[in-house]
Amino acid sequence: MTIPADPPTRCVTVVLFDGFELLDVFGPLEMFGVTGKFRITLLGPTAGPVASAQGPRADADSAYTDAPKPDILLVPGGIGTRSLVNDQAFLAWLADYGTSADYVTSVCTGSAVLAAAGLLDGYWATSNKRSFSWVCEQSSLVNWAPEARWVEDRNRWTSSGVAAGIDMTLAFIAHLHGDDLAYRVADGTEYDWHTNSTWDPFAAKNGLV
Amino acid sequence: MTIPADPPTRCVTVVLFDGFELLDVFGPLEMFGVTGKFRITLLGPTAGPVASAQGPRADADSAYTDAPKPDILLVPGGIGTRSLVNDQAFLAWLADYGTSADYVTSVCTGSAVLAAAGLLDGYWATSNKRSFSWVCEQSSLVNWAPEARWVEDRNRWTSSGVAAGIDMTLAFIAHLHGDDLAYRVADGTEYDWHTNSTWDPFAAKNGLV
Numbered sequence: 001m002t003i004p005a006d007p008p009t010r011c012v013t014v015v016l017f018d019g020f021e022l023l024d025v026f027g028p029l030e031m032f033g034v035t036g037k038f039r040i041t042l043l044g045p046t047a048g049p050v051a052s053a054q055g056p057r058a059d060a061d062s063a064y065t066d067a068p069k070p071d072i073l074l075v076p077g078g079i080g081t082r083s084l085v086n087d088q089a090f091l092a093w094l095a096d097y098g099t100s101a102d103y104v105t106s107v108c109t110g111s112a113v114l115a116a117a118g119l120l121d122g123y124w125a126t127s128n129k130r131s132f133s134w135v136c137e138q139s140s141l142v143n144w145a146p147e148a149r150w151v152e153d154r155n156r157w158t159s160s161g162v163a164a165g166i167d168m169t170l171a172f173i174a175h176l177h178g179d180d181l182a183y184r185v186a187d188g189t190e191y192d193w194h195t196n197s198t199w200d201p202f203a204a205k206n207g208l209v
Numbered sequence: 210m211t212i213p214a215d216p217p218t219r220c221v222t223v224v225l226f227d228g229f230e231l232l233d234v235f236g237p238l239e240m241f242g243v244t245g246k247f248r249i250t251l252l253g254p255t256a257g258p259v260a261s262a263q264g265p266r267a268d269a270d271s272a273y274t275d276a277p278k279p280d281i282l283l284v285p286g287g288i289g290t291r292s293l294v295n296d297q298a299f300l301a302w303l304a305d306y307g308t309s310a311d312y313v314t315s316v317c318t319g320s321a322v323l324a325a326a327g328l329l330d331g332y333w334a335t336s337n338k339r340s341f342s343w344v345c346e347q348s349s350l351v352n353w354a355p356e357a358r359w360v361e362d363r364n365r366w367t368s369s370g371v372a373a374g375i376d377m378t379l380a381f382i383a384h385l386h387g388d389d390l391a392y393r394v395a396d397g398t399e400y401d402w403h404t405n406s407t408w409d410p411f412a413a414k415n416g417l418v
Contacts, residue, residue, distance in 0.1 A: 022242060023398065026235035026265070030371065033231060033263025040264045049268040054242025055249045056235070059258040059266035130397060161399035162239065166372075188339060189232065190370035190411045192403065202399045 010102075010176075011039045013070035015094070015113075016050040016060055019080025024107040025058065027166040028074060031185055035173060043067050053078040064093055073101040077108025077128060077161070085116040085138050095119060105157040105172065107165030114158070115139035124153040128161035129206040147203035149194055160200060167194045219311075219385075220248045222279035224303070224322075225259040225269055228289025233316040234267065236375040237283060240394055244382060252276050262287040273302055282310040286317025286337060286370070294325040294347050304328060314366040314381065316374030323367070324348035333362040337370035338415040356412035358403055369409060376403045 012032050014025055032038045044050040044060030051057050062068070075094075084090055094117040098104050106114050111127040114120050115138040126148040127135040136144050145151050150159040150168035152175075159168035170193050174182035186193040203209045221241050223234055241247045253259040253269025260266050271277070284303075293299055304326040307313050315323050320336040323329050324347040335357040336344040345353050354360050359368040359377035361384075368377035379402050383391035395402040412418045 021239070022235045023239035026231045029263055029265055030230070030232035033261075033265075042265055052242075054238055056238055056242075056251055057268035059268050129399065161397075163375075163398050163400035187411065187414055188370075189372050190338065191372035192401070192410075194401065201401075202396065205396055 010071040012072045013041045014074045016044045017080045019053045021078035024076030028169040031169040070101040072103045075106040075110035077110045081109040091117045111158040112138045123156045125158040126151045129202040146208040219280040221281045222250045223283045225253045226289045228262045230287035231261045233285030237378040240378040279310040281312045284315040284319035286319045290318040300326045317370045320367040321347045332365045334367040335360045338411040355417040
């Protein structure tokens, strides 16, 4: 679906890496994309194909080091985050790059990467509930919320695991452009949007509350 | 997330085309992918990048004409379907290729493409609810269901619009491998699975019932 719109005004820049989780990226990009209000740029270690944790490859528009300034930065999760949190060169680049963004967002274990880069120091944040203890180990300077579909703290938006990124993105679209657009996107994509950021049955299912 | 599993036994083959809808493809592939029970192959007009309706490109493993026999064929929707239903060379290829599949599935307006190729003749099927009248015009030989999250008729599985493909895929995984695996996938991806194929508030929202 496409909602007719004014020319895109903000760029959503996604940091891809080997082993990114497919839905962490393409759930949010579906919602951003159909509004017609955002340009989308995919970054990778180099321009060209980047393999997801599930196998399929996305085509990065630009290498990290050639990336234009981000308006909205999105870091997905996935098994590839396990090595990224120890990649000091990558984390130094991300810390610098993220600081220049208007909004810093993550889905699932993407918040572990943001935390390792210091981009969540002093912020409330959440993450995947099955990997929550590992995520918390990445930084003691983050206020980790164990029960939340997503957390908004100033210009940091972090979601719970995988599918939660879709709910957060719709709330973020509502924050920027109003509830009406977000509901039209949800209805147009036939998505049953969880509008309450405290809805989180997966915290209890994973023994976090 | 990854669920440890036996080696993959079936191949899910996705037909990409210029203007495919991102979530139609990557919602289902997330769910198939995390089970570890399916190999995934992306087809395109040629091998290499294929642009989605929302902009981001996926990297096709193979051209249509070089594609291995599909076990499970998946045709997504998206604005690109509007021209595909009139592309006789493509439809002839799809009709032949789909006939060799064990299962033929679609998300959203992908069912319009299947219908135009004759692959739904005599079957019950559903589609995107906002584009439903256009979809129905593609074939009078299909029993179109206006109110359904997804429809299963023998080896044809068709879903309603965009996000509905995720619910259908989990039901399809349950059909092949049991409910327990499907629930574990939904919980692991923190997805609120609609398990009832007749749940469809979008039919009423679009005046179809």
